[in-house]
Amino acid sequence: MLGKTSELIEDVRARFAHVESCPFTGERIFFENAGGALTLKAVAxxxxxxxxxxxxxxxxxxxxxxxxxxxxxxxxxxxxxxxxxxxxxxxxxxxxxxxxxxxxxxxxxxxxxxxxxxxxxxxxxxxxxxxxxxxxxxxxxxxxxxxxxxxxxxxxxxxxxxxxxxxxxxxxxxxxxxxxxxxxxxxxxxxxxxxxxxxxxxxxxxxxxxxxxxxxxxxxxxxxxxxxxxxxxxxxxxxxxxxxxxxxxxxxxxxxxxxxxxxxxxxxxxxxxxxxxxxFAWLGETLGETGDRRARIEAAAAAIHAHETDLTEAMLKGTGNQKGLAELSGVTILGGVENPAREGLVSLTLEGMSAGELVAALRERGIRTHARAADHYSGNVLTPLGLDGCLRVSMCHYNTEGEVAAFLAAMKELTGD
Incomplete structure (x- = not known):
């Protein structure tokens, strides 16, 4: 898995633009990948x-x-x-x-x-x-x-x-x-x-x-x-x-x-x-897959899924000395904590703060996230849950457990735990 090998995760991150900093605001952690993932330098x-x-x-x-x-x-x-x-x-x-x-x-x-x-x-x-x-x-x-x-x-x-x-x-x-x-x-x-x-x-x-x-x-x-x-x-x-x-x-x-x-x-x-x-083919080959191009793509996809599962588990249940979201006061996880269908994304609400307020508070702490509203795009999911919005924290395989720990530290501060 990607996060277990520091050299590999650094090699992965080096292939993407603006991994650690925004060209407009400076250093930040990018947890808004569902809104548009980071771009490969080769693509630019x-x-x-x-x-x-x-x-x-x-x-x-x-x-x-x-x-x-x-x-x-x-x-x-x-x-x-x-x-x-x-x-x-x-x-x-x-x-x-x-x-x-x-x-x-x-x-x-x-x-x-x-x-x-x-x-x-x-x-x-x-x-x-x-x-x-x-x-x-x-x-x-x-x-x-x-x-x-x-x-x-x-x-x-x-x-x-x-x-x-x-x-x-x-x-x-x-x-x-x-x-x-x-x-x-x-x-x-x-x-x-x-x-x-x-x-x-x-x-x-x-x-x-x-x-x-x-x-x-x-x-x-x-x-x-x-x-x-x-x-x-x-x-x-x-x-x-x-x-x-x-x-x-x-x-x-x-x-x-x-x-x-x-x-x-x-x-x-x-x-x-x-x-x-x-x-994808490079990543699969780097992970040790020696088969054809499709086999290398499949190996990369499996490793990506496994790494992102590790990240979401760490976010939900904690990492190092940081409590997970499931342990923080006032936090509700959409879809529940134990949900094997989850793919690199955690949506949540925090009692006493709107989704927009939570996005702004995290932005001030150097973490980029996004608020989903019960509108034409997301109301089909949020309205039946009685919610007018939620915070969406979306990860990709180039994100790290250290970034998750920083997010949890910010959430701990905001919850007052």
Whole structure:
């Protein structure tokens, strides 16, 4: 695990920009990774390189040919990351925009046949609202599966209870950006296909992708969407994998059956995604994996998950001489302390302080966190719990136990324990 080897964790941290300090405020601990993870230095360098190139794709010159090869490599690297057998990889404006496009196309394929679309109440509006609007536009019924408020999860049994053979499209959130809990996508997809085997299944992987394993073949899904800025890349694009079946669905294009990507793509977007995949492969190899590129990625994902589990356990139960959040007065942990679904994120409330006040108090102590409000984005999770907000403390594998200890010291001061 990363935290057990000081040389490795320092090597990891050295590959990211602004690990220990903000370019505007100076030294700080970054526990706001769910809002956008730290950026690989290689991504920043690659972005600058391709932003300066004047040539376009599809031209008769060596520069253009190189751009086309970079795009092809980016797509191949993405398929390796997703463990996709075939299908298409596309980039779009954002992960949200791609979830809307994929869901709209999947529903449009059934516009004349009727049926249902199934989602869960745990989902971010990026997929939940996309499903609702696409269902209405295609004359399909939208079904919402209720998540479990106490654990902050939704499981295959909940989907199974709502399934009927006429479900045409399903959306699944791989991890909640509010609770930080991960879902068993393969089990949920299995429950769906047990009743409706031809259902088109689209996964919102935006929160999950930086924290663990992604395998669309094992999961048996048709679409998987990520926002690269949340997985060590940059803002400005989203990326999706589509199965051959989903790729063939009716979609916006300049001609019928034409490419999903509209207009000239940013070559740099594909290049920086390759940088991310390169990083996963490097980490897996450094950890001792000698297999192929996919095997190295899987080794990295396993180590990332294990390290982040250690960090969240330390935050909840204490480290060194610091009490954990579970022992501090007035602290309530969303999803409970003992929750194996948690992925590098702890959401909490503190009696006597609003989430916004707590964020400000921690900021004054050099710790960057974020407040979630019971609004359009998070009210589906917070309102049933009777909360108008919560503090979200989100970690990634480059964070350290020492940073967790500093956070706990600040929380101890704020609770007065």
């Amino acid at each position: 360098e690659t972005s600058a390189k391709f932003a300066a190139i004047p040539d376009n794709q599809g031209r008769d010159n060596p520069a253009s040919a190189h751009l086309m090869s970079v795009i092809a490599k980016g797509k191949d690297d993405a398929r390796t990351f997703f463990n996709a057998q075939g299908g298409e990889v596309i980039v779009g404006e954002t992960g949200t925009e791609l979830l809307f496009r994929l869901t709209r196309a999947a529903c449009a394929a059934h516009a004349t046949g009727g049926g249902k679309v199934i989602s869960s109440t745990l989902e971010h509006p990026a997929s939940r609202v996309a499903a609702a609007r696409a269902a209405e536009a295609s004359g399909l019924e939208h079904i919402l599966v209720a998540h479990d408020d106490a654990s902050g999860t939704v499981g295959p049994e909940a989907y199974a209870a709502a399934m009927t053979p006429d479900v045409r499209v399903a959306t699944i959130v791989h991890a909640s950006p509010v609770t930080g809990m991960g879902m068993d996508v393969a089990a949920i997809a299995g429950a769906i296909r047990a009743v409706a085997p031809e259902c088109t299944i689209i996964v919102d992987g935006i929160q999950h992708a930086a924290h663990g394993h992604v395998d669309v073949t094992a999961a048996g899904v048709d679409g998987y969407v990520v926002s690269p800025y949340k997985m060590f890349s940059r803002h400005g694009f989203g990326l999706a994998w589509l199965s051959d079946r989903l790729a063939a669905a009716p979609h916006d294009a300049l001609k019928e059956g034409g490419p999903w990507e509209l207009g000239t793509r940013d070559t740099g977007a594909y290049a920086v995604f390759s940088d991310v995949v390169d990083y």
